[in-house]
Amino acid sequence: MSEAHHLNDRILLLTHVPFGIDEILLTKFYSIEYEQQLLAIIDKYSKNIIMCFTGHRHQDIFRIYSSLNTTMGILGHPSISPLNFYTDPSIRYYSYNRKSLILNDYEQYILNLIQTEQTQIDEWILSYRFSSWYHQSEELTSSNLRKLVYQIRNNAFYLKRFLLTQHYRENLTLTTHQIIQTLCSLTLFDFDQLILCTNLLRNQEDKYPNMIMNYSLESNVLINEQLIQYKTDRQYEIIPFVIFLWIIYIIMWRYFRNIYV
Numbered sequence: 001m002s003e004a005h006h007l008n009d010r011i012l013l014l015t016h017v018p019f020g021i022d023e024i025l026l027t028k029f030y031s032i033e034y035e036q037q038l039l040a041i042i043d044k045y046s047k048n049i050i051m052c053f054t055g056h057r058h059q060d061i062f063r064i065y066s067s068l069n070t071t072m073g074i075l076g077h078p079s080i081s082p083l084n085f086y087t088d089p090s091i092r093y094y095s096y097n098r099k100s101l102i103l104n105d106y107e108q109y110i111l112n113l114i115q116t117e118q119t120q121i122d123e124w125i126l127s128y129r130f131s132s133w134y135h136q137s138e139e140l141t142s143s144n145l146r147k148l149v150y151q152i153r154n155n156a157f158y159l160k161r162f163l164l165t166q167h168y169r170e171n172l173t174l175t176t177h178q179i180i181q182t183l184c185s186l187t188l189f190d191f192d193q194l195i196l197c198t199n200l201l202r203n204q205e206d207k208y209p210n211m212i213m214n215y216s217l218e219s220n221v222l223i224n225e226q227l228i229q230y231k232t233d234r235q236y237e238i239i240p241f242v243i244f245l246w247i248i249y250i251i252m253w254r255y256f257r258n259i260y261v
Contacts, residue, residue, distance in 0.1 A: 019189060051142060077090070153183050173213070
């Protein structure tokens with residue numbers, strides 16, 4: 001990082017274990033001492049860091065680390081290996097700006113294990129595209145990811161989509177308390193702050209009712225919405241072509257009318 005800082009290069013930070021608090025077990029991923037040392041290094045070189053990629057949890061999740069002069073997005077990747085069949089094997093494809101190296105978008109592909117068992121055919125399918133799934137039109141930067149976290153906390157549409165990407169493979173009911181803990185852990189890495197946040201959001205618990213996750217239902221929602229988005233994208237591609245043909249038709253019609261009149 002020191003070398004990249006002196007050369008004014010951009011840094012894509014890769015870690016196996018994410019930072020922060022496990023919202024399910026309420027434990028730190030790192031010991032407090034080591035995490036503070038790591039975050040101090042990140043604060044020092046934050047202007048060079050584009051994004052942080054993590055694994056370990058086998059889940060699709062993201063976090064935001066913020067301090068006085070730092071905002072760093074943390075994108076957690078689901079794994080190729082399933083975890084007790086709670087996740088499908090997943091691969092993520094990123095697109096980025098080659099000049100600025102800033103991320104533009106990503107596509108998440110999954111291997112449906114149930115379907116694969118039934119057909120004995122491996123077929124990787126598009127689970128979702130970040131920009132269309134979350135209705136984001138800007139680049140995938142840490143500051144824009146922080147804006148999305150705000151939308152997730154304050155808008156049921158974004159909240160459900162965020163929770164679906166984590167739990168769509170499971171049959172369970174997420175309680176209000178679990179949802180609130182998840183929301184607080186998106187930006188808070190300190191236990192005292194996390195407890196304060198959960199207590200504050202409990203006063204707004206009507207905003208976060210229990211959510212039922214059902215694999216067969218919600219996976220269809222994922223796939224069908226992406227198909228709708230694909231058809232919409234295709235329509236936008238076709239419309240300019242139709243307009244072009246119409247302009248050609250008008251020009252040709254006027255040309256031949258002038259000849260024969």
